[in-house]
Amino acid sequence: MSLLEVRNLTKDYGEVRALTDVSFSVDAGEFVSVIGPSGSGKTTLIRCINRLIDATSGTVNYDDEDMLKLGGRDLRHARAKLGMIFQHYNLVYRLSVIENVLHGRLGYKSDIQGILGLYSEEEKEKALETLDLLGLSEMVYRRCDQLSGGQKQRVGIARALIQDPKLILCDEPISSLDPSSSKIIMDYLKKIQTELGITIFVNLHQVDVAKRYSERILGFNSGRLVYDGPPDGLDRVQIEEIYGTEAGELIIE
Amino acid sequence: MTPDKYFRRQKFVLTAVLVGMVLITLFAGDITRFDTADAFTAVPRVVRWSFRNFIPDEQAVSRLPRILSRLLDTIYMSVMASMIAAILAFPMALLGSRTTRVAGWLAGAARGFASVFRNIPIAAWALILILAFGTSDFTGFLALFFATFGFLSRAFMETIDEASASSVEALRAAGASYTQTVSQAVIPGSMPQMLSWMLYMIETNIRSATLVGILTGTGIGFQFDIYMKSLQYRSAAMIAICLIVTVLVIETISNALRRVIL
Numbered sequence: 001m002s003l004l005e006v007r008n009l010t011k012d013y014g015e016v017r018a019l020t021d022v023s024f025s026v027d028a029g030e031f032v033s034v035i036g037p038s039g040s041g042k043t044t045l046i047r048c049i050n051r052l053i054d055a056t057s058g059t060v061n062y063d064d065e066d067m068l069k070l071g072g073r074d075l076r077h078a079r080a081k082l083g084m085i086f087q088h089y090n091l092v093y094r095l096s097v098i099e100n101v102l103h104g105r106l107g108y109k110s111d112i113q114g115i116l117g118l119y120s121e122e123e124k125e126k127a128l129e130t131l132d133l134l135g136l137s138e139m140v141y142r143r144c145d146q147l148s149g150g151q152k153q154r155v156g157i158a159r160a161l162i163q164d165p166k167l168i169l170c171d172e173p174i175s176s177l178d179p180s181s182s183k184i185i186m187d188y189l190k191k192i193q194t195e196l197g198i199t200i201f202v203n204l205h206q207v208d209v210a211k212r213y214s215e216r217i218l219g220f221n222s223g224r225l226v227y228d229g230p231p232d233g234l235d236r237v238q239i240e241e242i243y244g245t246e247a248g249e250l251i252i253e
Numbered sequence: 254m255t256p257d258k259y260f261r262r263q264k265f266v267l268t269a270v271l272v273g274m275v276l277i278t279l280f281a282g283d284i285t286r287f288d289t290a291d292a293f294t295a296v297p298r299v300v301r302w303s304f305r306n307f308i309p310d311e312q313a314v315s316r317l318p319r320i321l322s323r324l325l326d327t328i329y330m331s332v333m334a335s336m337i338a339a340i341l342a343f344p345m346a347l348l349g350s351r352t353t354r355v356a357g358w359l360a361g362a363a364r365g366f367a368s369v370f371r372n373i374p375i376a377a378w379a380l381i382l383i384l385a386f387g388t389s390d391f392t393g394f395l396a397l398f399f400a401t402f403g404f405l406s407r408a409f410m411e412t413i414d415e416a417s418a419s420s421v422e423a424l425r426a427a428g429a430s431y432t433q434t435v436s437q438a439v440i441p442g443s444m445p446q447m448l449s450w451m452l453y454m455i456e457t458n459i460r461s462a463t464l465v466g467i468l469t470g471t472g473i474g475f476q477f478d479i480y481m482k483s484l485q486y487r488s489a490a491m492i493a494i495c496l497i498v499t500v501l502v503i504e505t506i507s508n509a510l511r512r513v514i515l
Binding site: 159 | 417419420422423424425426427428429430432433434436437438441442445
Protein backbone atom coordinates (compact mmCIF):
# COMPACT_ATOMS: atom_id res chain seq x y z
CA MET A 1 0.00 0.00 0.00
CA SER A 2 1.48 3.33 -1.00
CA LEU A 3 1.81 6.24 1.44
CA LEU A 4 -0.08 8.73 -0.71
CA GLU A 5 -2.63 7.74 -3.28
CA VAL A 6 -4.47 10.30 -5.38
CA ARG A 7 -7.35 9.00 -7.54
CA ASN A 8 -9.34 10.92 -10.18
CA LEU A 9 -8.75 14.24 -8.44
CA THR A 10 -10.60 17.15 -10.05
CA LYS A 11 -10.80 20.75 -8.90
CA ASP A 12 -12.99 23.47 -10.42
CA TYR A 13 -12.79 27.16 -9.61
CA GLY A 14 -16.21 28.18 -10.84
CA GLU A 15 -16.05 27.62 -14.61
CA VAL A 16 -12.31 27.07 -14.67
CA ARG A 17 -11.01 23.53 -14.27
CA ALA A 18 -7.68 23.65 -12.39
CA LEU A 19 -7.12 19.89 -12.07
CA THR A 20 -8.56 17.24 -14.38
CA ASP A 21 -8.84 13.61 -13.31
CA VAL A 22 -5.40 13.37 -11.71
CA SER A 23 -4.28 9.94 -10.45
CA PHE A 24 -0.90 8.84 -9.10
CA SER A 25 0.58 7.26 -6.00
CA VAL A 26 3.71 7.89 -3.95
CA ASP A 27 5.53 5.20 -1.99
CA ALA A 28 7.08 5.80 1.41
CA GLY A 29 10.62 7.16 1.12
CA GLU A 30 10.37 8.53 -2.42
CA PHE A 31 11.58 11.94 -3.61
CA VAL A 32 8.96 13.14 -6.11
CA SER A 33 9.08 16.41 -8.02
CA VAL A 34 6.13 18.06 -9.72
CA ILE A 35 6.95 20.27 -12.71
CA GLY A 36 4.88 22.27 -15.15
CA PRO A 37 4.32 25.83 -16.34
CA SER A 38 2.70 28.49 -14.13
CA GLY A 39 -1.01 27.87 -13.82
CA SER A 40 -0.73 24.16 -14.60
CA GLY A 41 -2.24 23.21 -11.23
CA LYS A 42 0.86 22.31 -9.20
CA THR A 43 0.00 24.53 -6.25
CA THR A 44 -3.67 23.53 -6.35
CA LEU A 45 -2.63 19.86 -6.28
CA ILE A 46 -0.49 20.29 -3.16
CA ARG A 47 -3.22 22.25 -1.37
CA CYS A 48 -5.86 19.66 -2.26
CA ILE A 49 -3.76 16.96 -0.62
CA ASN A 50 -3.76 18.59 2.84
CA ARG A 51 -7.16 20.20 2.31
CA LEU A 52 -6.11 23.85 2.37
CA ILE A 53 -8.27 23.74 -0.76
CA ASP A 54 -11.26 21.42 -1.04
CA ALA A 55 -11.20 19.29 -4.19
CA THR A 56 -14.32 19.04 -6.33
CA SER A 57 -14.16 15.25 -6.73
CA GLY A 58 -11.82 12.29 -6.41
CA THR A 59 -10.02 10.74 -3.45
CA VAL A 60 -6.79 11.44 -1.59
CA ASN A 61 -5.55 8.61 0.58
CA TYR A 62 -2.69 9.49 2.92
CA ASP A 63 -1.34 7.06 5.49
CA ASP A 64 -4.52 4.92 5.29
CA GLU A 65 -6.86 7.86 5.80
CA ASP A 66 -9.31 9.24 3.27
CA MET A 67 -8.30 12.90 3.55
CA LEU A 68 -11.30 14.30 1.70
CA LYS A 69 -13.75 12.67 4.13
CA LEU A 70 -12.09 13.91 7.31
CA GLY A 71 -13.31 16.83 9.37
CA GLY A 72 -12.67 18.56 12.67
CA ARG A 73 -10.30 16.75 15.01
CA ASP A 74 -9.57 13.89 12.58
CA LEU A 75 -8.49 16.34 9.89
CA ARG A 76 -6.22 18.13 12.38
CA HIS A 77 -4.57 14.82 13.32
CA ALA A 78 -4.10 13.82 9.70
CA ARG A 79 -2.57 17.23 8.89
CA ALA A 80 -0.25 16.95 11.88
CA LYS A 81 1.36 13.89 10.24
CA LEU A 82 1.77 15.77 6.96
CA GLY A 83 4.37 18.56 6.85
CA MET A 84 4.30 21.50 4.47
CA ILE A 85 6.78 24.18 3.48
CA PHE A 86 5.94 27.27 1.46
CA GLN A 87 7.44 29.49 -1.22
CA HIS A 88 7.15 32.55 1.04
CA TYR A 89 8.07 30.61 4.23
CA ASN A 90 4.81 31.68 5.98
CA LEU A 91 6.41 32.24 9.38
CA VAL A 92 5.18 34.53 12.15
CA TYR A 93 7.98 37.03 11.64
CA ARG A 94 7.57 38.81 14.96
CA LEU A 95 8.19 35.61 16.90
CA SER A 96 11.53 33.92 17.55
CA VAL A 97 12.88 31.01 15.55
CA ILE A 98 12.14 28.45 18.26
CA GLU A 99 8.56 29.68 18.73
CA ASN A 100 7.96 29.27 15.00
CA VAL A 101 9.44 25.79 15.03
CA LEU A 102 7.26 24.74 17.97
CA HIS A 103 4.17 25.79 16.00
CA GLY A 104 4.70 22.48 14.21
CA ARG A 105 3.55 20.70 17.38
CA LEU A 106 0.18 22.48 17.62
CA GLY A 107 -1.62 19.72 15.74
CA TYR A 108 -0.80 17.33 18.60
CA LYS A 109 -1.84 19.67 21.42
CA SER A 110 -5.10 20.55 23.11
CA ASP A 111 -6.62 23.96 22.44
CA ILE A 112 -5.63 25.34 25.81
CA GLN A 113 -2.02 24.09 25.59
CA GLY A 114 -1.75 25.63 22.15
CA ILE A 115 -3.28 28.97 23.13
CA LEU A 116 -0.93 29.35 26.08
CA GLY A 117 2.06 27.97 24.16
CA LEU A 118 2.69 25.20 26.70
CA TYR A 119 5.25 22.87 25.11
CA SER A 120 6.86 19.93 26.90
CA GLU A 121 10.57 19.67 27.64
CA GLU A 122 10.90 16.91 25.02
CA GLU A 123 9.32 19.14 22.41
CA LYS A 124 11.72 21.99 23.20
CA GLU A 125 14.66 19.56 23.11
CA LYS A 126 13.44 18.25 19.77
CA ALA A 127 13.16 21.80 18.44
CA LEU A 128 16.77 22.52 19.41
CA GLU A 129 17.96 19.25 17.82
CA THR A 130 16.09 20.00 14.62
CA LEU A 131 17.50 23.51 14.42
CA ASP A 132 20.96 22.06 15.01
CA LEU A 133 20.42 19.59 12.17
CA LEU A 134 19.55 22.50 9.87
CA GLY A 135 22.54 24.58 10.94
CA LEU A 136 20.47 27.17 12.80
CA SER A 137 21.71 26.59 16.37
CA GLU A 138 23.08 30.15 16.48
CA MET A 139 19.67 31.60 15.60
CA VAL A 140 17.38 29.91 18.13
CA TYR A 141 16.20 33.07 19.92
CA ARG A 142 16.53 35.45 16.97
CA ARG A 143 13.35 37.09 15.67
CA CYS A 144 12.43 35.63 12.28
CA ASP A 145 12.26 39.01 10.53
CA GLN A 146 16.01 39.31 11.07
CA LEU A 147 16.83 36.17 9.07
CA SER A 148 17.82 35.84 5.42
CA GLY A 149 15.50 34.12 2.95
CA GLY A 150 17.43 30.87 3.06
CA GLN A 151 17.43 30.86 6.87
CA LYS A 152 13.69 31.57 6.94
CA GLN A 153 13.10 28.59 4.68
CA ARG A 154 15.19 26.40 6.97
CA VAL A 155 12.98 27.50 9.89
CA GLY A 156 10.02 26.47 7.72
CA ILE A 157 11.64 23.05 7.21
CA ALA A 158 12.30 22.72 10.96
CA ARG A 159 8.65 23.52 11.67
CA ALA A 160 7.59 20.76 9.26
CA LEU A 161 10.15 18.25 10.65
CA ILE A 162 9.09 18.68 14.27
CA GLN A 163 5.64 17.43 13.24
CA ASP A 164 7.21 13.98 12.81
CA PRO A 165 5.65 13.73 9.36
CA LYS A 166 5.81 10.76 7.02
CA LEU A 167 5.65 13.11 4.05
CA ILE A 168 6.54 16.76 3.52
CA LEU A 169 4.74 18.77 0.85
CA CYS A 170 6.94 21.55 -0.54
CA ASP A 171 5.26 24.32 -2.54
CA GLU A 172 7.98 25.89 -4.69
CA PRO A 173 10.43 26.01 -1.78
CA ILE A 174 13.25 27.67 -3.73
CA SER A 175 11.38 30.06 -6.03
CA SER A 176 12.11 33.09 -3.83
CA LEU A 177 15.74 32.19 -3.14
CA ASP A 178 19.08 32.91 -4.79
CA PRO A 179 20.95 29.99 -6.43
CA SER A 180 23.26 29.23 -3.49
CA SER A 181 20.45 29.29 -0.89
CA SER A 182 18.39 27.17 -3.29
CA LYS A 183 21.09 24.53 -3.38
CA ILE A 184 21.35 24.50 0.42
CA ILE A 185 17.59 24.03 0.76
CA MET A 186 17.43 21.26 -1.88
CA ASP A 187 20.39 19.49 -0.25
CA TYR A 188 18.60 19.56 3.12
CA LEU A 189 15.44 18.14 1.54
CA LYS A 190 17.51 15.35 0.00
CA LYS A 191 19.20 14.69 3.34
CA ILE A 192 15.81 14.52 5.08
CA GLN A 193 14.70 11.93 2.53
CA THR A 194 17.82 9.76 2.63
CA GLU A 195 18.73 10.01 6.33
CA LEU A 196 15.35 10.38 8.03
CA GLY A 197 13.38 8.35 5.50
CA ILE A 198 10.73 11.07 5.11
CA THR A 199 8.97 11.19 1.74
CA ILE A 200 9.44 14.47 -0.16
CA PHE A 201 6.81 15.79 -2.57
CA VAL A 202 8.00 19.02 -4.12
CA ASN A 203 6.68 21.53 -6.68
CA LEU A 204 9.49 22.99 -8.75
CA HIS A 205 9.86 25.54 -11.50
CA GLN A 206 13.34 24.38 -12.45
CA VAL A 207 13.48 21.28 -14.64
CA ASP A 208 17.21 20.81 -14.05
CA VAL A 209 16.77 20.86 -10.26
CA ALA A 210 13.92 18.36 -10.50
CA LYS A 211 16.08 16.06 -12.63
CA ARG A 212 19.07 16.27 -10.32
CA TYR A 213 17.31 15.62 -6.99
CA SER A 214 14.30 13.46 -7.61
CA GLU A 215 13.71 9.80 -8.25
CA ARG A 216 10.44 10.45 -9.94
CA ILE A 217 8.90 13.34 -11.81
CA LEU A 218 5.26 14.25 -12.37
CA GLY A 219 4.71 16.64 -15.27
CA PHE A 220 1.57 18.78 -15.44
CA ASN A 221 0.07 20.77 -18.28
CA SER A 222 -3.23 22.68 -17.90
CA GLY A 223 -4.30 20.64 -14.90
CA ARG A 224 -3.58 17.23 -16.48
CA LEU A 225 -0.89 14.79 -15.47
CA VAL A 226 1.06 14.28 -18.71
CA TYR A 227 4.24 12.61 -17.42
CA ASP A 228 4.85 10.19 -14.55
CA GLY A 229 8.22 8.51 -14.57
CA PRO A 230 11.95 8.66 -13.79
CA PRO A 231 14.02 11.78 -14.55
CA ASP A 232 15.91 9.89 -17.29
CA GLY A 233 12.70 9.31 -19.20
CA LEU A 234 12.13 13.02 -19.50
CA ASP A 235 13.27 13.67 -23.06
CA ARG A 236 12.66 16.56 -25.49
CA VAL A 237 9.27 15.23 -26.53
CA GLN A 238 8.07 14.89 -22.94
CA ILE A 239 9.29 18.35 -21.99
CA GLU A 240 7.54 19.78 -24.99
CA GLU A 241 4.35 18.09 -23.90
CA ILE A 242 4.67 19.58 -20.39
CA TYR A 243 5.76 23.09 -21.29
CA GLY A 244 4.23 23.33 -24.75
CA THR A 245 7.51 24.49 -26.26
CA GLU A 246 10.75 23.13 -27.67
CA ALA A 247 13.10 22.01 -24.90
CA GLY A 248 15.83 24.09 -26.51
CA GLU A 249 13.81 27.24 -25.89
CA LEU A 250 13.69 26.67 -22.13
CA ILE A 251 16.31 28.16 -19.88
CA ILE A 252 17.92 25.09 -18.38
CA GLU A 253 20.87 25.85 -16.12
CA MET B 254 5.50 61.93 -33.01
CA THR B 255 8.65 63.94 -32.46
CA PRO B 256 9.82 64.58 -28.87
CA ASP B 257 9.22 68.29 -29.48
CA LYS B 258 5.61 67.72 -30.33
CA TYR B 259 5.18 65.30 -27.40
CA PHE B 260 6.45 67.79 -24.80
CA ARG B 261 4.43 70.63 -26.36
CA ARG B 262 1.32 68.53 -25.95
CA GLN B 263 2.20 67.68 -22.33
CA LYS B 264 2.55 71.40 -21.55
CA PHE B 265 -0.74 72.15 -23.28
CA VAL B 266 -2.55 69.54 -21.14
CA LEU B 267 -1.05 70.95 -17.94
CA THR B 268 -2.05 74.53 -18.85
CA ALA B 269 -5.57 73.44 -19.76
CA VAL B 270 -6.01 71.69 -16.38
CA LEU B 271 -4.80 74.77 -14.48
CA VAL B 272 -7.05 77.15 -16.45
CA GLY B 273 -9.97 74.77 -15.86
CA MET B 274 -9.38 74.73 -12.10
CA VAL B 275 -9.26 78.54 -11.93
CA LEU B 276 -12.49 78.78 -13.93
CA ILE B 277 -14.29 76.32 -11.65
CA THR B 278 -13.14 78.24 -8.58
CA LEU B 279 -14.37 81.55 -10.00
CA PHE B 280 -17.68 79.98 -11.01
CA ALA B 281 -18.21 78.43 -7.54
CA GLY B 282 -17.25 81.74 -5.91
CA ASP B 283 -19.78 83.56 -8.07
CA ILE B 284 -22.60 81.20 -7.07
CA THR B 285 -21.82 81.35 -3.36
CA ARG B 286 -21.10 85.11 -3.56
CA PHE B 287 -17.61 84.49 -2.21
CA ASP B 288 -15.46 87.52 -2.83
CA THR B 289 -11.88 86.29 -3.16
CA ALA B 290 -10.35 89.76 -2.93
CA ASP B 291 -12.38 90.57 0.17
CA ALA B 292 -11.34 87.27 1.80
CA PHE B 293 -7.67 88.08 1.35
CA THR B 294 -7.92 91.66 2.60
CA ALA B 295 -9.80 90.36 5.63
CA VAL B 296 -6.80 88.32 6.83
CA PRO B 297 -4.99 91.22 8.58
CA ARG B 298 -8.25 92.26 10.21
CA VAL B 299 -8.82 88.73 11.51
CA VAL B 300 -5.29 88.59 12.91
CA ARG B 301 -5.69 91.97 14.62
CA TRP B 302 -9.07 90.99 16.07
CA SER B 303 -7.69 87.66 17.32
CA PHE B 304 -4.80 89.38 19.04
CA ARG B 305 -7.17 91.80 20.74
CA ASN B 306 -9.71 89.20 21.86
CA PHE B 307 -8.02 85.80 21.92
CA ILE B 308 -5.09 86.40 24.23
CA PRO B 309 -5.91 84.80 27.60
CA ASP B 310 -6.16 87.43 30.34
CA GLU B 311 -5.82 87.06 34.12
CA GLN B 312 -9.38 85.88 34.48
CA ALA B 313 -8.78 83.17 31.85
CA VAL B 314 -5.64 82.04 33.68
CA SER B 315 -7.52 81.89 36.98
CA ARG B 316 -9.97 79.52 35.31
CA LEU B 317 -7.16 77.14 34.38
CA PRO B 318 -7.86 74.63 37.20
CA ARG B 319 -11.45 74.18 36.08
CA ILE B 320 -10.42 73.98 32.42
CA LEU B 321 -7.76 71.39 33.18
CA SER B 322 -10.15 69.26 35.19
CA ARG B 323 -12.65 69.28 32.29
CA LEU B 324 -9.82 68.54 29.91
CA LEU B 325 -8.74 65.57 32.01
CA ASP B 326 -12.31 64.23 31.93
CA THR B 327 -12.23 64.53 28.15
CA ILE B 328 -8.90 62.72 27.88
CA TYR B 329 -10.11 59.88 30.15
CA MET B 330 -13.26 59.59 28.08
CA SER B 331 -11.33 59.39 24.81
CA VAL B 332 -8.89 56.81 26.13
CA MET B 333 -11.69 54.71 27.63
CA ALA B 334 -13.81 54.87 24.48
CA SER B 335 -10.84 53.92 22.28
CA MET B 336 -9.68 51.03 24.45
CA ILE B 337 -13.09 49.47 24.95
CA ALA B 338 -13.83 49.91 21.25
CA ALA B 339 -10.53 48.21 20.39
CA ILE B 340 -11.26 45.24 22.67
CA LEU B 341 -14.69 44.72 21.08
CA ALA B 342 -13.47 45.44 17.55
CA PHE B 343 -10.97 42.54 17.71
CA PRO B 344 -13.54 39.69 17.77
CA MET B 345 -15.56 41.57 15.16
CA ALA B 346 -12.45 41.78 12.97
CA LEU B 347 -11.74 38.06 13.44
CA LEU B 348 -15.24 37.26 12.17
CA GLY B 349 -15.03 39.69 9.26
CA SER B 350 -11.46 39.10 8.07
CA ARG B 351 -10.94 36.93 4.99
CA THR B 352 -8.14 35.08 6.79
CA THR B 353 -9.91 34.18 10.03
CA ARG B 354 -13.60 34.19 9.21
CA VAL B 355 -15.67 31.29 10.46
CA ALA B 356 -18.41 31.34 7.83
CA GLY B 357 -19.09 33.49 4.79
CA TRP B 358 -22.49 34.78 5.91
CA LEU B 359 -21.12 35.68 9.36
CA ALA B 360 -18.24 37.59 7.76
CA GLY B 361 -20.71 39.55 5.62
CA ALA B 362 -22.81 40.32 8.69
CA ALA B 363 -19.76 41.45 10.69
CA ARG B 364 -18.56 43.69 7.85
CA GLY B 365 -22.03 45.19 7.39
CA PHE B 366 -22.43 45.80 11.12
CA ALA B 367 -19.04 47.53 11.39
CA SER B 368 -19.77 49.53 8.28
CA VAL B 369 -23.00 50.98 9.75
CA PHE B 370 -21.11 52.17 12.84
CA ARG B 371 -18.31 53.60 10.72
CA ASN B 372 -20.38 55.44 8.16
CA ILE B 373 -22.54 57.40 10.62
CA PRO B 374 -20.50 60.53 11.39
CA ILE B 375 -19.62 61.11 15.01
CA ALA B 376 -21.72 64.31 15.20
CA ALA B 377 -24.74 62.35 13.98
CA TRP B 378 -24.07 59.67 16.61
CA ALA B 379 -23.98 62.35 19.29
CA LEU B 380 -27.30 63.87 18.19
CA ILE B 381 -28.99 60.46 17.88
CA LEU B 382 -27.75 59.35 21.30
CA ILE B 383 -28.90 62.56 23.00
CA LEU B 384 -32.45 61.51 22.15
CA ALA B 385 -31.94 58.24 24.00
CA PHE B 386 -29.68 59.21 26.90
CA GLY B 387 -30.01 62.98 27.26
CA THR B 388 -27.03 65.28 27.72
CA SER B 389 -24.61 63.35 29.87
CA ASP B 390 -21.02 62.15 29.92
CA PHE B 391 -22.30 58.70 29.01
CA THR B 392 -23.83 60.01 25.77
CA GLY B 393 -20.52 61.58 24.78
CA PHE B 394 -18.68 58.38 25.64
CA LEU B 395 -21.09 56.28 23.57
CA ALA B 396 -20.79 58.56 20.53
CA LEU B 397 -16.99 58.27 20.60
CA PHE B 398 -17.19 54.55 21.29
CA PHE B 399 -19.56 53.75 18.40
CA ALA B 400 -17.61 55.68 15.79
CA THR B 401 -14.29 54.25 17.03
CA PHE B 402 -15.65 50.71 17.13
CA GLY B 403 -16.75 50.96 13.49
CA PHE B 404 -13.44 52.38 12.34
CA LEU B 405 -11.24 49.97 14.31
CA SER B 406 -13.23 46.89 13.21
CA ARG B 407 -12.45 47.74 9.61
CA ALA B 408 -8.83 48.68 10.29
CA PHE B 409 -8.26 45.46 12.29
CA MET B 410 -9.78 43.31 9.52
CA GLU B 411 -7.29 44.72 7.04
CA THR B 412 -4.42 44.40 9.51
CA ILE B 413 -5.21 40.72 10.11
CA ASP B 414 -5.40 39.97 6.38
CA GLU B 415 -2.16 41.81 5.71
CA ALA B 416 -0.08 40.66 8.66
CA SER B 417 -1.12 37.08 9.27
CA ALA B 418 -2.73 35.47 6.20
CA SER B 419 0.37 33.43 5.29
CA SER B 420 1.23 32.22 8.79
CA VAL B 421 -2.41 31.29 9.42
CA GLU B 422 -2.25 29.08 6.33
CA ALA B 423 0.92 27.41 7.63
CA LEU B 424 -0.55 26.71 11.05
CA ARG B 425 -3.74 25.29 9.56
CA ALA B 426 -1.61 23.02 7.38
CA ALA B 427 0.20 21.80 10.51
CA GLY B 428 -3.10 20.81 12.10
CA ALA B 429 -3.56 23.75 14.49
CA SER B 430 -7.11 24.51 15.66
CA TYR B 431 -8.85 27.86 15.14
CA THR B 432 -8.18 29.17 18.63
CA GLN B 433 -4.56 28.02 18.47
CA THR B 434 -4.10 29.76 15.14
CA VAL B 435 -5.58 33.00 16.46
CA SER B 436 -3.42 33.05 19.58
CA GLN B 437 -0.17 31.82 18.00
CA ALA B 438 -0.26 33.52 14.58
CA VAL B 439 -2.90 36.27 14.35
CA ILE B 440 -2.28 37.97 17.68
CA PRO B 441 1.54 38.03 17.60
CA GLY B 442 1.53 38.95 13.90
CA SER B 443 -0.94 41.82 13.96
CA MET B 444 -1.00 43.11 17.55
CA PRO B 445 1.60 45.89 17.11
CA GLN B 446 -0.21 47.29 14.07
CA MET B 447 -3.53 47.08 15.91
CA LEU B 448 -2.13 48.91 18.94
CA SER B 449 -0.85 51.57 16.60
CA TRP B 450 -4.37 51.99 15.18
CA MET B 451 -5.74 52.27 18.71
CA LEU B 452 -3.25 55.02 19.59
CA TYR B 453 -4.27 56.85 16.44
CA MET B 454 -7.90 56.67 17.53
CA ILE B 455 -7.04 58.01 21.00
CA GLU B 456 -5.46 61.07 19.34
CA THR B 457 -8.40 61.50 16.98
CA ASN B 458 -10.92 61.08 19.80
CA ILE B 459 -9.40 63.83 21.93
CA ARG B 460 -10.04 66.16 19.00
CA SER B 461 -13.51 64.75 18.31
CA ALA B 462 -14.42 64.82 22.01
CA THR B 463 -14.46 68.62 21.87
CA LEU B 464 -17.10 68.61 19.15
CA VAL B 465 -19.05 65.82 20.82
CA GLY B 466 -18.85 67.81 24.08
CA ILE B 467 -20.39 70.87 22.43
CA LEU B 468 -23.24 68.72 21.13
CA THR B 469 -23.85 66.65 24.26
CA GLY B 470 -23.10 69.37 26.81
CA THR B 471 -20.19 67.59 28.46
CA GLY B 472 -16.46 67.89 28.99
CA ILE B 473 -14.16 70.50 27.54
CA GLY B 474 -16.38 71.11 24.52
CA PHE B 475 -19.24 72.24 26.73
CA GLN B 476 -16.98 74.63 28.64
CA PHE B 477 -15.71 76.06 25.34
CA ASP B 478 -19.28 76.52 24.13
CA ILE B 479 -20.26 78.40 27.32
CA TYR B 480 -17.32 80.81 27.09
CA MET B 481 -17.93 81.46 23.40
CA LYS B 482 -21.66 82.09 23.87
CA SER B 483 -21.08 84.43 26.80
CA LEU B 484 -18.51 86.32 24.68
CA GLN B 485 -15.63 85.40 27.03
CA TYR B 486 -13.28 84.85 24.13
CA ARG B 487 -10.13 85.06 26.21
CA SER B 488 -11.21 82.08 28.33
CA ALA B 489 -12.26 80.17 25.21
CA ALA B 490 -8.79 80.88 23.80
CA MET B 491 -7.30 79.41 26.98
CA ILE B 492 -9.18 76.19 26.22
CA ALA B 493 -8.01 76.17 22.60
CA ILE B 494 -4.40 76.53 23.73
CA CYS B 495 -4.77 73.74 26.31
CA LEU B 496 -6.27 71.47 23.65
CA ILE B 497 -3.46 72.12 21.20
CA VAL B 498 -0.84 71.39 23.85
CA THR B 499 -2.67 68.22 24.92
CA VAL B 500 -2.95 66.89 21.40
CA LEU B 501 0.75 67.58 20.78
CA VAL B 502 1.74 65.83 24.00
CA ILE B 503 -0.47 62.80 23.28
CA GLU B 504 0.90 62.58 19.74
CA THR B 505 4.46 62.68 21.04
CA ILE B 506 3.74 59.94 23.57
CA SER B 507 2.00 57.69 21.08
CA ASN B 508 4.76 58.18 18.50
CA ALA B 509 7.28 57.10 21.10
CA LEU B 510 5.13 54.06 21.95
CA ARG B 511 4.86 53.20 18.24
CA ARG B 512 8.62 53.21 17.87
CA VAL B 513 8.84 50.68 20.70
CA ILE B 514 6.14 48.28 19.49
CA LEU B 515 6.55 48.39 15.72
